[in-house]
Amino acid sequence: MENVLITGGAGYIGSLLTPMLLEQGYRVTIFDSFLFGAMPLLGFSRHPNLEIVKGDIRRPEAVQEAVRGQDWILHLAAIVGYPACAADPYLAVSTNVDGTRNVLTAMERGQKLIYASTGSTYGKVIGIATEETPIAPLTLYGRTKRDAEKLIRDSDVEHSILRFATVFGSAPRIRLDLLINDFVYQALHNRQIVLFEGHFRRTFLHSTDAAAVYPFTIKNFERMAGRIYNVGDSSMNFTKRQVALEIKKSIDFYLHEAEVGTDPDQRDYEVDYSRLKTLGFSAEVGLTEGIRELIKVLGVLHLPNLLRNA
Ligand SMILES: NC(=O)c1ccc[n+]([C@@H]2O[C@H](COP(=O)([O-])OP(=O)(O)OC[C@H]3O[C@@H](n4cnc5c(N)ncnc54)[C@H](O)[C@@H]3O)[C@@H](O)[C@H]2O)c1
Structure with missing residues (x-):
């Protein structure tokens, strides 16, 4: 062993x-x-x-x-x-x-x-x-x-x-500072997402x-x-706006597009995963399935700010 x-x-x-x-x-x-x-x-x-x-x-x-x-x-x-x-x-x-x-x-x-x-x-x-x-x-x-x-x-x-x-997705130690987890949490609990740099491509x-x-x-x-x-x-490269619109298919919230912030890491690019893919690794959980799971979990989790990384 x-x-x-x-x-x-x-x-x-x-x-x-x-x-x-x-x-x-x-x-x-x-x-x-x-x-x-x-x-x-x-x-x-x-x-x-x-x-x-x-x-x-x-x-x-x-x-x-x-x-x-x-x-x-x-x-x-x-x-x-x-x-x-x-x-x-x-x-x-x-x-x-x-x-x-x-x-x-x-x-x-x-x-x-x-x-x-x-x-x-x-x-x-x-x-x-x-x-x-x-x-x-x-x-x-x-x-x-x-x-x-x-x-x-x-x-x-x-x-x-x-x-x-x-x-993104749930885990025994959940993180809410990650983009998709944060968006789902905001959509569920604040009924709005403030979206800046919506055209930025993330992975x-x-x-x-x-x-x-x-x-x-x-x-x-x-x-x-x-x-x-x-x-x-x-298959998991999306713009921030695409992620928000995917969440909108399942949750009724107000998508407020406003250039009020900026990503300090300036992540706006596609990433090539062929090196790992060639060896046989591919992701099993897609965006829709992962969001569906997050809605279930975050819908009943109202975490104090203390537990957020941000
Ligand atoms: N989650 C992501 O999106 C992501 C993306 C890219 C890279 N990573 C990398 O993956 C790794 C794990 O990330 P995560 O999302 O699970 O983060 P996390 O914050 O949930 O986990 C980090 C763990 O490290 C422990 N830790 C912190 N300081 C320590 C110390 N001084 N001594 C011992 N333990 C300490 C924390 O208690 C925590 O359990 C990190 O190295 C991170 O940089 C994560």
């Missing part, structure tokens, strides 16, 4: 990924500081092959202890998104960059790393973003993820880097597909090692 360490395993993606790996027969250790509590783990905490460690990725000794004896390190722990990083830049850099350095330092020969990066590393792109497109992130969040990527690529650790699209991936790419990468690691992968699906 293979041992997998998931840093940030109690988070949005991690709380879906952990039970998926347990079901597939891996022994899983979650290493997390529990910024958002441990509730997301309660649905599967009884599993005999699950260990839970409360620890801080910024502490080298704690990381070293957690990494020891693992076969796979799935490194997800981070301060996620530009608002959260801008709110505490020191925390963002020490967690996202220094934390990654701690993981690399702790890793031993033979252990393999899969790193959760982001499309926010690209910055403003004209045309289609491929893995070869030069990255020029515009926000601190994007820069911390770029710097972590570089540390990994410059190391001699065996690795794959996954650059995720914007994830999305359902949360279960974001989790599913990890067992896929583990199984295909020999073919995927040493490379960067955009993680998403060409």
